[in-house]
Amino acid sequence: MTALLAVEEVSVRFGGVHALRSVSLEVAAGRVAGLIGPNGAGKSTLFDVVSGLRAPATGRVLMDGRDITGSSPQARARLGMARTFQRLELFGELTVRQHLVVAHRVRHRQARLALDLLGLGSRPRPGEDDAVDGVLDLLGLGSIAGAPARALPIGTGRLVEVARAVATEPRVILLDEPSSGLDGAETERLAAVLGRLRAERAVALLLVEHNVDLVLSLADRVTVVDFGAVIADGTPDDIRADQAVQRAYLGAAP
Numbered sequence: 562m563t564a565l566l567a568v569e570e571v572s573v574r575f576g577g578v579h580a581l582r583s584v585s586l587e588v589a590a591g592r593v594a595g596l597i598g599p600n601g602a603g604k605s606t607l608f609d610v611v612s613g614l615r616a617p618a619t620g621r622v623l624m625d626g627r628d629i630t631g632s633s634p635q636a637r638a639r640l641g642m643a644r645t646f647q648r649l650e651l652f653g654e655l656t657v658r659q660h661l662v663v664a665h666r667v668r669h670r671q672a673r674l675a676l677d678l679l680g681l682g683s684r685p686r687p688g689e690d691d692a693v694d695g696v697l698d699l700l701g702l703g704s705i706a707g708a709p710a711r712a713l714p715i716g717t718g719r720l721v722e723v724a725r726a727v728a729t730e731p732r733v734i735l736l737d738e739p740s741s742g743l744d745g746a747e748t749e750r751l752a753a754v755l756g757r758l759r760a761e762r763a764v765a766l767l768l769v770e771h772n773v774d775l776v777l778s779l780a781d782r783v784t785v786v787d788f789g790a791v792i793a794d795g796t797p798d799d800i801r802a803d804q805a806v807q808r809a810y811l812g813a814a815p
C-alpha cells in the first residue's frame with residue numbers, strides 16, 4: 562500500500578540543538594501513525610515540518626509520493642491535509658454547526674469568510690447540510706450542534722476542532738496533542754471518535770501525543786523519538802516491549 566503521507570529522513574537544527582535527526586515515518590489511508598517521545602524530543606518540530614510551518618534542513622515530506630517539502634500549509638490543505646491545533650482555535654460566538662459549515666465551504670471554495678463569521682452566510686450549497694450532518698453524527702456532536710463554542714467544555718471543544726478538520730474532507734489529518742487538557746472520560750471519548758474516523762472515512766491520521774497509552778491503544782504503527790532521533794518504530798506491542806523506550810521514559814511522566 563502506498564503511503565498517503567511519508568516523512569523521509571528529516572533533520573532540523575536550532576543552533577547547536579539537533580531537534581530532529583533523520584526521522585522517517587509513513588501512514589496509509591485508514592491507518593493511524595503515532596509519534597511519541599519525552600518532552601523536548603522533537604515531536605512539535607516534526608509536526609511543523611509535516612504541516613509546512615518549518616522547512617527541514619534535509620529530508621523530504623511526500624503526499625501520494627509527491628514531494629511537498631517546499632509547499633505552503635495552504636497548498637498542503639488543497640491537497641487534502643488538515644490539522645488541529647493544540648490550543649483551541651474556535652470562534653466563541655459561532656455554533657458548533659457553523660464551524661463545520663465554514664470548514665465545508667472553505668473546502669469547496671465557497672467561503673465568504675466575513676459573512677460566514679457573522680452567521681450571515683449564503684444559502685447552503687447542494688449537499689452541504691448532509692455533509693455537515695454526517696460529520697456531526699460521526700463525532701457525536703449532533704445534540705450540541707446549536708451551542709455556541711464559548712459554552713463548550715474543553716473536551717467537547719477539542720472534538721469540534723477535530724470535526725472542523727473532518728469537515729474539510731481531508732485525506733490526512735494531523736493531530737497535535739489532541740488529549741492535552743482533557744480528563745480521563747474526555748480522552749476516552751476522543752479515542753472512540755478517532756477510532757470511528759479511521760474506520761468510516763479511511764483517512765490517514767498522524768497522532769502526535771504525550772499520552773502514550775492513547776497512542777498505543779489507537780495507532781497501527783508507532784514511532785518513538787528521543788533527543789531528535791528515532792529510538793523505536795513498530796507496532797504498539799513492539800513498543801511496549803522495547804527496552805530503549807522504557808529507558809527513555811524512565812523517571813519521566815508519560
Ligand code: ADP
Nearest residue numbers: 575578580598599600601602603604605606607
Ligand atoms: P517536543 O514537542 O517533543 O516536546 P520540540 O519539537 O518542541 O519537542 O523541541 C525539540 C528540541 O528543539 C528541544 O530541545 C527544543 O528546546 C528545541 N526547539 C524547539 N523549537 C525551537 C526554536 N524555535 N528555537 C530553538 N530551539 C527550539
Ligand code: MG
Nearest residue numbers: 601604605606
Ligand atoms: Mg511539543
